[in-house]
Amino acid sequence: MSSGSPEDTTVQAAGCVLWRRSPVTGGLELCLVHRPKYDDWSWPKGKLKRGEEPLAGALREVAEETGCRAEPGAELPTQHYLANGRPKQVRYWAAEAMSCAFSPTDEVDRVLWLTPFAARARLTQPHDRPLIDALLAVLNPPQPAGRPD
Numbered sequence: 001m002s003s004g005s006p007e008d009t010t011v012q013a014a015g016c017v018l019w020r021r022s023p024v025t026g027g028l029e030l031c032l033v034h035r036p037k038y039d040d041w042s043w044p045k046g047k048l049k050r051g052e053e054p055l056a057g058a059l060r061e062v063a064e065e066t067g068c069r070a071e072p073g074a075e076l077p078t079q080h081y082l083a084n085g086r087p088k089q090v091r092y093w094a095a096e097a098m099s100c101a102f103s104p105t106d107e108v109d110r111v112l113w114l115t116p117f118a119a120r121a122r123l124t125q126p127h128d129r130p131l132i133d134a135l136l137a138v139l140n141p142p143q144p145a146g147r148p149d
């Protein structure tokens with residue numbers, strides 16, 4: 001009898017919470033993608049190719065789905081859920097968009113850059129929302145209290 005590890009059966013995927021400073025206001029904006037297949041709004045992400053490093057896969061998916069080249073930052077919490085009855089793991093990184101040229105495809109036909117508040121409301125899956133708080137935590141780490149003078 002074989003005793004495969006969970007990695008053998010779990011679908012492995014990776015993606016990014018892609019962020020930028022608004023060219024207009026300088027405020028933080030997050031990138032969501034629209035998938036016509038589901039008519040949903042989600043983070044750019046996708047399944048890893050065989051042997052692909054998760055971070056490399058995350059950046060590849062960002063490039064394919066958003067047309068952005070991105071600078072990766074901290075790793076964010078990993079998501080686990082059942083997709084079509086199979087366990088799925090999606091690893092996420094914070095990533096700053098460096099340059100973008102979006103072209104619609106069958107997989108992703110729109111991208112939106114939204115404030116964290118608007119992104120929270122637009123995300124279709126409630127499980128995708130905590131990644132916003134995780135991103136804000138890594139971009140704005142709590143400052144240590146200064147020593148009293």
Ligand SMILES: Nc1nc2c([nH]c(=O)n2[C@H]2C[C@H](O)[C@@H](COP(=O)(O)OP(=O)(O)OP(=O)(O)O)O2)c(=O)[nH]1
Pocket residue numbers: 013038042043045046047079081082083084088125127128
């Ligand atoms: N994006 C996302 N989808 C979820 C979550 N929980 C959950 O049940 N789903 C559902 C939505 C879809 O009906 C189903 C498969 O979506 P998916 O985005 O994981 O898989 P996919 O194969 O279509 O896409 P991908 O991994 O190649 O990007 O899983 C979640 O937390 N985030």
